[in-house]
Amino acid sequence: MSAPFGHRLADAVAARGPLCVGIDPHAPLLERWGLPDDPEGLARFTDTVVEALAGTVAVLKPQLAFYERHGSRGLAVLEDGVARARAAGALVLLDAKRGDIGSTMDAYADVLRPDHLLAADALTVSPYLGPGSLQPAVDTARQYGGGLFVLARTSNPDAGTLQHAVVDGRSVAQVVVDTVRGWNTPGWVVGDPLPDPGAVRDVASRFGPATGSFGVVVGATLPELDVDLTGLGGPVLAPGLGAQGGSAADLRRLFGRGTAVVPTVSRDVLAAGPDPAGLRAAAERWAAELTG
């Protein structure tokens, strides 16, 4: 088994900085890069991004939807891109937002197994079927040293319609955060009393050490941080930067300078292609802003 994802992420962030770049080959971006909207165009786009960035950024986050729309040939492009990104030293977070009943979730989580054709380091998952439905993915992640990022407070404007709903005095988003805090606490399972936030000793940031393998997604677009991340013990993936309006200043406003935050940018970096130097410069600009 590889080392636990949380440890590998902390090492990657220490060596390369916290930036995650999303690989989102939208049809308009392919066109802008002068590429056809077909598997060949997809392959050239993916190769270019991987070659330009996999040796320098901590995490690459391919968005599965943009590969699936090209059918099996698109998935073959993704398999190749994921393998090459990992070989070049980037962690790969597969953005698939999976969520289903346990038996199906178990199959989705197979992507965290090293022998899977798409073998990724971590996976985004949706908790809509209830925190317990994600348990098979937690088990697979633990077994193979993988990670999960669970949607908690997403970056889209109407996300609060569901995520602010209150269940037994806690918002849905808070239930998600508390569950992930539990998964980062040894021995805890869904249904147990919630672990004390202070139980995870806070050494790296006010959100706890970034060494847990289970993280949450909290958008950089939120007007205010309306979930309590204290003692989370794992990373916070923060999308919504650039194209969705979020900025480095928003990240600082929402999260302070906690090292456990992994900011992720897709279009705002990818628009600088297809020149690899342009892509690298755009990623470096974001990295500088985020750490500045």
Ligand SMILES: O=C(O)c1cc(=O)[nH]c(=O)n1[C@@H]1O[C@H](COP(=O)(O)O)[C@@H](O)[C@H]1O
């Ligand atoms: O899980 C995600 O990555 C995610 C969660 C969220 O709340 N908002 C969000 O935009 N994302 C993803 O992050 C990427 C954002 O792309 P850009 O807006 O181009 O940076 C897309 O692939 C989204 O699917």
